[in-house]
Amino acid sequence: MRAPQADRLTWQCRAADRLGLTAEPPGGGSRKGERWGGLLAWLLRRHVARCPRCQAELAGWRRIAALLQASSGVQAPAGTLDRVMARIAAEQDQERAVSEGPRREPLSLAGAAAAWLAWVFAVSLQAAGALGLLLPAFPGLTDRVFALVRAAFDSGGQRVREAAWMLQRAGETLPPGVAPYVEAVWWCAAGLSFAIGVLIVTGGRPGPRRE
């Protein structure tokens, strides 16, 4: 390999720049295990060692690295960590106070579960009624509930009364075999709404939680 001319940018210079061979930090260059290996790297290192332009580049970067490292003595302001730890401790105290206070989640969950079970029981009865198994035991149960609802709505506005009437009409227009199943779905939806309502009304605060 010919000796490179000063200040002449050759392809080796460009390749050495690209691989960072002319900008290695002081004290042994690249970190252990990160040095470029192979024949090309060996040739380029040899070039860098002989090329005035690459030597100038290397010296320049070593000076820059030294200037950058002059800031390595900068320390975090005193008390930075203490302030963060104080904030964390205060938050932990708050979370502890919350977790030791009355917890409403179990109550709300139990209430919702009880309501849901009650409605599942009712729906089961209706389903059984649809199959004709328990019909004699609970004749006209739904009709009576509708009558109660209508009586309650009678004291309400005209629109409510109309809605109740339409609901009853819709039930009457259903084919006889389908009506019990529709009733079962109705009860199921009503039960779900009731359970969700219980959950909302008795809903507790969320427990301590970290991201």
Next chain:
Amino acid sequence: MVQDEAKLLHRAKEGDGQAFAGLVEPCLDQAYRLALRLAGDPGEAEDALQEALYKAWRALPRFRGDARFATWLYRIVYRVAVDRARKAKPLPVDDARLLDAAGSHDPAAAAWYDPESRWEGVEAQRELEAALQKLPPSYRAALTLYYVEGLTVRDIAGVLDVPVGTVKTHLHRARQALKRELGKERGGEGVWTR
């Protein structure tokens, strides 16, 4: 991972604040220097560091231990500092222009070295800092972590959350962009000619 670090990590994950402090303390100054380099202002750097430490505490249960704790903390510091800078003001750099400059050997940056000069001391430090502040945050972070903190390219990739090859490209482009900015700081007379 060092066994002590693993124990501290386990305790910190269970909510032990002192264990968390024990984890943070060895890398606190490095994290601050990274924040300072990215923020460019000591007060802002301290605020960013505090926010990052708090976020690290909150996110600790999700830390799987794939990387060193310090690397993971630097990543949070980097993200917080960049986010804060982005919210505070638009980046003072034209990335496209810098990338264009980085892709070629710019004549303005070519005559940047004069072995006879003594470019050092407070003035040189000031010029270097001014030039650094004009680089994109990812370049600044890569240069700082590589030259000041002595991190490996692989660790820097973990901090910046990019592939190793991208870090090498960042370093190369950052050097080219820094040379160009230094050339401008010196009014085109060459960085070292003084």
